[in-house]
Amino acid sequence: MRFDELGLAPELLRAISEQGYTDPTPIQAQAIPIVLAGNDLMGGAQTGTGKTAAFTLPLLQRILPFASPSPSPARHPVRVLMLAPTRELAIQVFESVKTYSKYIPIRSLCTYGGVDIKPQIAEIRLGVEVLVATPGRLLDLVEQKCLNFGSVQALVLDEADRMLDMGFVPDVTRIINLLPQQRQSLLFSATFSEEIKKLADKMLKSPVLIE
Ligand code: AMP
Numbered sequence: 252m253r254f255d256e257l258g259l260a261p262e263l264l265r266a267i268s269e270q271g272y273t274d275p276t277p278i279q280a281q282a283i284p285i286v287l288a289g290n291d292l293m294g295g296a297q298t299g300t301g302k303t304a305a306f307t308l309p310l311l312q313r314i315l316p317f318a319s320p321s322p323s324p325a326r327h328p329v330r331v332l333m334l335a336p337t338r339e340l341a342i343q344v345f346e347s348v349k350t351y352s353k354y355i356p357i358r359s360l361c362t363y364g365g366v367d368i369k370p371q372i373a374e375i376r377l378g379v380e381v382l383v384a385t386p387g388r389l390l391d392l393v394e395q396k397c398l399n400f401g402s403v404q405a406l407v408l409d410e411a412d413r414m415l416d417m418g419f420v421p422d423v424t425r426i427i428n429l430l431p432q433q434r435q436s437l438l439f440s441a442t443f444s445e446e447i448k449k450l451a452d453k454m455l456k457s458p459v460l461i462e
Contacts, residue, residue, distance in 0.1 A: 257283045260312050262354040267308070270350065276301030281461045283309045291455040292437045295462035303347040303409075306333075306437050310405050311352050313435070314380055320356045327358050327378025328402035332430070334386055334423065336413040338363040344409060345383040357381060364388040372397045386414070386422035393429065403430050408454065411440040411447055420450060427454055 254267050254275055275283065278300045285292050286309035296302040310331050319326040333348070335341040345361035352359060359381040362371045368391060375382075375397045384392075392398050406427070408414065414423060436455050440447050451458065 252280045258287060259283070259308060260315055262315070263308055263312060263351060266351045266353045267304075269353075276305070278302050278461065279305040279308070282306065285459045285461070286310060286435070286437065287312060289313070289435055291435060291458040293443075293451050293455060293458040293460050294437065294439045295441070295443060295460075296439055297441045298410075302439055303344055304351065306407050306409075306439070307344070307347045307351050310407070310435075310437075311348070311355060311357070311381070313405060314357060315355060317380070318356045324376060324378035327380055329379055329382050329398065329400060330402055331381045331405045331407070332389075332400070332403055332426075333381065333383045333407040333409065334389070334414070334426065335383065335409045336385065336417050336419060338365065338385060340410060340413075341383050341385050348381050348383060352381070359383065362388050362392060364391070368392070368395065386419045386426060389426060390422055393426075400430050403434055405435040406430060406437070406454070408436075408438045408450075411438050411450060412442045412444070415444070415446055415450070420446070423450070424453065 278296050282305040314330045335344050341361050341363050348359045357380040360374050360379040361383045363385040364387050438451050
């Protein structure tokens with residue numbers, strides 16, 4: 252299987268080939284068609300499997316019809332929300348979003364705690380389609396009233412097992428409750444405990460399971 256057989260847009264294929272990748276990893280080959288079709292997904296995957304591109308590529312394609320070169324913030328509402336448990340992981344996901352969205356006029360931002368919130372607020376006000384965040388800082392930003400989730404069409408919960416270990420389930424639950432009911436949701440976890448399954452029940456609708 253090659254990347255150009257997955258139905259991805261030319262803008263994405265160009266960014267992929269610039270990375271030197273020709274063949275999708277197994278999780279990418281499985282997940283990309285499922286996510287492109289708009290399904291919810293529960294993925295069992297560790298880091299190093301290529302899971303970041305497995306969700307980033309198809310979600311970028313899902314928002315491609317809304318991409319706009321307009322400078323107006325109103326034309327760049329938050330459409331995809333990606334949650335990661337730590338600053339390091341959030342930055343990794345963000346790098347991937349940057350890499351693959353290189354030829355698409357969408358804006359992305361990474362927000363995490365432990366740094367000044369003001370520059371993050373200023374950037375959000377300019378308009379951001381893909382927001383990668385750690386849960387605590389995202390809720391801080393919600394309290395600052397600079398975020399509107401009305402246009403969110405997809406949520407990704409990456410490394411859900413680590414979110415659980417770090418005590419983020421209440422924060423994640425609060426965030427989920429702020430999002431539109433009608434949305435696509437993806438959950439990735441290296442392990443599937445009972446608690447992960449409970450979280451998945453709250454968050455996903457008839458998910459396709461891949462491992
Ligand atoms: P991840 O599991 O998402 O953290 O990705 C692990 C590493 O694999 C990253 O350094 C990616 O840049 C790289 N990678 C992702 N997709 C591919 C691919 N299709 N072919 C080769 N390397 C890839």
